[in-house]
Amino acid sequence: MAATTALVLRGLSMEYVRGKPVLRGIDLEVGTEGLTAIIGPSGTGKSTLIRCINRLVDPTAGEILFHGQDLARLRGEALRHARRRIGMVFQEYNLVERLSVMENVLSGRLGYVSPWKAWMRKYPQEDIDRAFELLEIVGLAAFPNQRADSLSGGQRQRVGIARAVMQRPQLLLADEPTSSLDPKTSVEIMELMRDIGRRQSIPVMVNMHDVELARRFADRIVGMSGGAIVFDGPPGDLADDHLKGIYGGEGWLQ
Amino acid sequence: MSTRGARAAFPASWWTRAGWVLLAAYVVYAGARLDFTWERFLVGLDNGARFIDRMFPPVIVQPDSLANGLVESLQIALLASFLGIVISLPVGLLASRNLMPVWATWPARIVIALCRSFHPVIVAILFVKAVGFGAMAGILALMVASVGFIGKLFAEAIEEISLKQVEAVRATGASFMNVITYGVLPQVFTRFIGFATYQLDSNLRNSTMVGIVGAGGIGGTLFSAFQRFDYDFVAAILLSIIAMIMVGEVLAGWVRGVFLEKGKVDGD
Structure with missing residues (x-):
């Protein structure tokens, strides 16, 4: 496997209901850095694609080669170890609401600490230092002990990003990270995702609805329609014709 | 269309009414069977009063x-x-x-x-x-x-x-x-x-x-x-x-x- 490729998807298919594929044999290669935006209409399988990669959803067929290892075949402990290397950011943040910001950020290390130490909140000092550092980076240094449910949407997503990066992942996935946020906060969150990807030099894959936001922040855009990839290229190459192909119709482009 | 006609907002449910009647009948029947009567209650009140009378003043015997x-x-x-x-x-x-x-x-x-x-x-x-x-x-x-x-x-x-x-x-x-x-x-x-x-x-x-x-x-x-x-x-x-x-x-x-x-x- 070439050192410039982090992730290779081969013939990835997924059907929730037999005979109704959501993903139709996706082939995709993702490099070791850069932000890849996956755009496409609702229900086209963007979210399923992202969730297949860390196996929150099990693909029906195909290979997910992550640094040469096929994640599609993993089970049990091997799967958990693979998940530790992939950070994920969610549309609705998915923070543990009743826990503090710090507990949520440190939960990114749960793949590495024993149940007893996790229960007693005994994390290695190095993790704790890193958690404070990350809170600084995402701009929440003032709130480590605040409960997650007392934060605003933008703040929660920052915690979500810090939690994912806390894993020291080799790949950062984000499933519609800005869809529940206002436009200004969306831009800030996308900036943060891009900068963190660059800083950690890891590839970032983001599902999004907002084509303009994708154009602005992505190094590469993958357009999906009907469970297949219909466009793949740099943002500059994405023309109105492609958008018609991805979303259908053209009235909305005016 | 009639304008004064009585249109019922809540149509009568005969099943519900029948249910209530049955329930009432059963309560009366069960009370009679178990000798659940007013006279016994009155006699009981008397006993109860004597009982309470003997309870006071409370004494910690043991x-x-x-x-x-x-x-x-x-x-x-x-x-x-x-x-x-x-x-x-x-x-x-x-x-x-x-x-x-x-x-x-x-x-x-x-x-x-x-x-x-x-x-x-x-x-x-x-x-x-x-x-x-x-x-x-x-x-x-x-x-x-x-x-x-x-x-x-x-x-x-x-x-x-x-x-x-x-x-x-x-x-x-x-x-x-x-x-x-x-x-x-x-x-x-x-x-x-x-x-x-x-x-x-x-x-x-x-x-x-x-x-x-x-x-x-x-x-x-x-x-x-x-x-x-x-x-x-x-x-x-x-x-x-x-x-x-x-x-x-x-x-x-x-x-x-x-x-x-x-x-x-x-x-x-």
């Missing part, structure tokens, strides 16, 4: 027996609550259908259903036969009741949690136990404390009763005082039980306060 009984009841309640809570945690978790496979939920649900099928007094009778007279039988009986109650409510609480939070913790590569500790328990912790303190309260009440069938506690003292017609002592025991229940309520409230305070993240 202070030792009263004190021992109360202390034993308290201990039965505390031990049964503690053991019951410890056991109901895994049982409730196993019974939650959103986290566990069917082969785990079925046995756990059967255990819970069995624990809940009988009144604590009936369970106490069984345990008295098994382990003999005394507090041990009472503790076991109330423990069974606690497992049934807390296990069921705990399982239901877990079934209502947000799976998004669980999914996020799973996505970090956390082990199953860590998913439980971080993704599940924080979501049900406050409710669990509520169930546990309620059960403690309820065990305290029931621990005063299992003694009647010989399973230890103040109930035994009460029962023998009744049998000796020591009604003034009975009154004293009843008043002490009321006092103990009130203390228990305060205790349960305190426990709730401590844990829920600790469960909260303190602000700066």
Whole structure:
């Protein structure tokens, strides 16, 4: 496997209901850095694609080669170890609401600490230092002990990003990270995702609805329609014709 | 179309009316069969007045027996609550259908259903036969009741949690136990404390009763005082039980306060 490729998807298919594929044999290669935006209409399988990669959803067929290892075949402990290397950011943040910001950020290390130490909140000092550092980076240094449910949407997503990066992942996935946020906060969150990807030099894959936001922040855009990839290229190459192909119709482009 | 015609907003339901008539008829019939009559009630009032008259003033005839009984009841309640809570945690978790496979939920649900099928007094009778007279039988009986109650409510609480939070913790590569500790328990912790303190309260009440069938506690003292017609002592025991229940309520409230305070993240 070439050192410039982090992730290779081969013939990835997924059907929730037999005979109704959501993903139709996706082939995709993702490099070791850069932000890849996956755009496409609702229900086209963007979210399923992202969730297949860390196996929150099990693909029906195909290979997910992550640094040469096929994640599609993993089970049990091997799967958990693979998940530790992939950070994920969610549309609705998915923070543990009743826990503090710090507990949520440190939960990114749960793949590495024993149940007893996790229960007693005994994390290695190095993790704790890193958690404070990350809170600084995402701009929440003032709130480590605040409960997650007392934060605003933008703040929660920052915690979500810090939690994912806390894993020291080799790949950062984000499933519609800005869809529940206002436009200004969306831009800030996308900036943060891009900068963190660059800083950690890891590839970032983001599902999004907002084509303009994708154009602005992505190094590469993958357009999906009907469970297949219909466009793949740099943002500059994405023309109105492609958008018609991805979303259908053209009235909305005016 | 008629403008004055009486259009019923709520159409009459003859089935409902028939149901009410049947219910009323059955109440009358059952009352007659069981000799549930006004005359007997009036005669009873007389007896009741004599009974209450003999209860006052309350006298503590056997202070030792009263004190021992109360202390034993308290201990039965505390031990049964503690053991019951410890056991109901895994049982409730196993019974939650959103986290566990069917082969785990079925046995756990059967255990819970069995624990809940009988009144604590009936369970106490069984345990008295098994382990003999005394507090041990009472503790076991109330423990069974606690497992049934807390296990069921705990399982239901877990079934209502947000799976998004669980999914996020799973996505970090956390082990199953860590998913439980971080993704599940924080979501049900406050409710669990509520169930546990309620059960403690309820065990305290029931621990005063299992003694009647010989399973230890103040109930035994009460029962023998009744049998000796020591009604003034009975009154004293009843008043002490009321006092103990009130203390228990305060205790349960305190426990709730401590844990829920600790469960909260303190602000700066």
